[in-house]
């Protein structure tokens with residue numbers, strides 16, 4: 001490294017770094033290692049590794065005796081990341097690399113990386129929260145189903161046909177809600193795992209928008225609540241038609257349910273600079289996205305500025321007219337799985353405005 005101008009100061013590393021030399025004594029103990037272990041560099045430097053960094057596994061066994069980098073098999077090249085304990089119960093994530101003269105040769109150095117466990121704890125906590133929320137969301141429709149079926153079974157003769165029908169309709173609607181919730185959860189787990197399948201074919205976005213609006217009108221929403229504006233010519237779009245339907249369905253449903261007034265849907269060619277999605281590596285630069293944009297705006301109360309960054313997170317809901325708060329999370333997942341981008345802002349009339357762009361992609365069979 002020397003001379004390249006890129007000399008690395010171990011204290012600049014975000015992770016803890018401990019290096020022991022060929023004789024097993026510590027030659028480097030950076031400041032992140034001190035922060036994570038509470039051990040002063042002065043106490044560690046020059047001491048044998050096992051004394052300087054007295055790690056134990058979760059069963060209380062001494063880690064260095066178990067792994068024995070200096071005495072163990074010469075084929076070993078290191079240790080994968082593991083959760084270990086320091087005296088006093090401090091937890092650290094530890095991984096190690098055994099640097100050898102040549103493969104299977106004498107050990108030159110043991111390089112140990114240390115990490116805090118907070119990040120992992122945070123993920124665990126967010127999983128636990130997700131499970132709690134899901135259980136809660138599933139329980140209320142199931143409680144209602146159970147209540148009505150139990151009542152009907154116990155007192156069948158005492159109800160009129162009309163009352164029975166009403167109860168069965170409620171049961172039916174609640175069963176639908178559970179089914180939908182489970183379908184949404186499956187989508188979410190696929191999105192989270194990056195396994196959402198996109199089967200591309202030619203999609204006529206303008207026709208899809210008209211079809212969705214016709215559906216809403218057929219369901220009893222006045223026709224004059226919708227204003228469709230198509231800007232031709234639109235480039236041919238390759239996308240998954242079912243997934244595009246899910247996106248349009250949720251955005252229109254939201255505009256009608258959470259918004260007010262006229263819902264304007266614009267479909268137009270677009271070429272825009274968009275931010276990289278959060279799951280890309282940090283620092284991934286914005287890119288130019290060219291394709292078709294759909295903008296759905298309404299004239300309701302909109303989404304408060306401070307909540308905008310949160311609308312696409314799962315289970316976030318602003319109003320009490322809510323569903324489960326999963327819709328927009330799935331919408332974003334689908335749009336990004338297509339290589340597209342979605343954002344929210346305020347419509348000129350004050351309501352919410354959602355705008356997504358799907359890239360003028362190529363069909364799967366050409367990839």
Ligand SMILES: Nc1ncnc2c1ncn2[C@@H]1O[C@H](COP(=O)(O)OP(=O)(O)OP(=O)(O)O)[C@@H](O)[C@H]1O
Nearest residue numbers: 254255258317318319322323324325326327328352
């Ligand atoms: N057009 C809109 N105007 C005002 N608020 C909106 C609009 N669209 C969404 N929101 C707010 O964003 C929240 C999240 O929307 P999202 O679609 O994710 O969930 P949901 O509609 O509540 O439930 P789901 O779609 O799962 O049935 C909504 O609860 C609502 O408060």
Ligand SMILES: [Mg+2]
Nearest residue numbers: 250254327328
């Ligand atoms: Mg919704």
